Amino acid sequence: MTTRTLMLEGLEERHPGLTRRVADSFAEAARVCLDRHHTSPIPFRIDRGENSCEAEAAWESTDERTKLAWANTTDTTRDGAYCIAIAAIEVTDGLVAVGRAETHTGADYYLGEPRERLEDLEKSLRLEVSGVDHGILTTLRGRLAQKVRQAKDGNSSLPAIAAVVGFSSSTVLTADVNSE
């Protein structure tokens, strides 16, 4: 398995769908989540079928003030997972976050080719992300199955990539959800 680098910082430089503030926010959340279980650097296992690989994640550890600011565990895990998942798909598929659109329950990110001007979202892939703080592989697999089901329900004509990030297990599981 080839080892690569999971680049958590500066996402906005490579992903036009992220503003600098959002990218910084996601990266900070990821650092808080990683600090709960690990010391930098660590290998992340990315399960992506034929493109599966190990990627090293390195980060600056967070201070107490930052940890307190991210005390809401649920939001932190979600935002940290977005950071890791977007960086992971960039490594395995070469795709970047090209846009975002609001929904009733939040917002969805869309993936596309880097350096292409976004004319529409007809060929973009929707990204469905979930984060698990503690949890063994079985938990992550169960969550991935749920995300795949969720990606299909109510969005049956939109192809998507579902990704589950396990922080304690330093694993990213992915699955493709194809349009019907």
Add this chain to the structure above:
Amino acid sequence: MSWSDLHKASEELATAAHLALRDGDCAAAQALFKRSAKAEEEALAQLHSANKPRTFGITAVSAVALWYKGGDLAQAEAIAYRVLGHANIEEFAGMQLRTLLQAIWNVRAQEVAGVSFAPGQVQVSVRGGEIITGGAPLDLIIEKVQTIQSLFYRTAEWMKKMPLRRRGPAPKEIQEMCRPWLFQGVPSSYQFVVAIERPRQQDWVSLDSPDPQLVASTFLSILKNAIDDPADGLSKIIPDKQYKTAFLKLARNLSPTGKVFNQMEVRAAGDASPVVLVPESRKLIGLTLKADAPPAGEAMVPTTVRGVLRAVHLDHDWLEVTEEDGENVRIWNVGEALDDVIGPMVNHPVDVQALKDNKGKLHFRDIEREE
């Protein structure tokens, strides 16, 4: 300007709105959502549903969602109706627009009722098994709604640092502080919405009463940890062992066995990731409860009693189960059981875990409802 330029402008404003919301500046967030909605509506006008159906659908949902989050329900509704009238609207967009319309109608109904609700409604959906679109067995839904209500009240009691209540309903001050209401959800699987009413009479509410919105978000956090990581994760936010056991048992009561339904999702408005309860959740919680239970004494034999829970006398410390062959079995030492865990199980099939002593007397350990 092109769709791309307008959508990009809308995205940036929406991002700023979400960050303002996270910083607690609701007024700024709402103003930004409105500006974002206007840009997104203009982006939508650059598209034709026949030429770019996916982009049209995504942008339409986004525009309606942004107006809704900006508080302009009339504009959100108008766009939703207009887009739903298109002949070739994509199915995913149609479903999401109908979800948004239901959310708008719920807000309107609450405004007309003159009741003030805390922001942050909780949406519950059940699916699978006997559940059909827009319909579910009444006894199942009543039981789940009662359990959710119990979870809300216990969350409020825990936040107020009250000792664990074993008997009777929640104190009036708790009920008045955060009264859950039931609203219609969108017919996709079976859904309902729980909203927390703000206290009407301020003299019921003491200065140290937690904010109802905080009760709702804490409730979700407790439920998420009870499901995702019942052993360690829940202990971190609920260090009190008695409360932890109470929350685990209530969360287990919510979880499906797989017979009548096989999945429940609980999410807050605006939350992309729901708490998902599946039959495995019930098993995982059961293992945690077993591991946390005090050890059985010597000469005590574990046993399971299956049947219908016919009688409960928590003050006299027993409950009675009628087995399939008609025999009534009494189980003692139910003292540790909670009213709101056992109450909904009366006249329903149950599994009671007990310990048999050397005189044949059964001592209560745990109880689960069979669907």
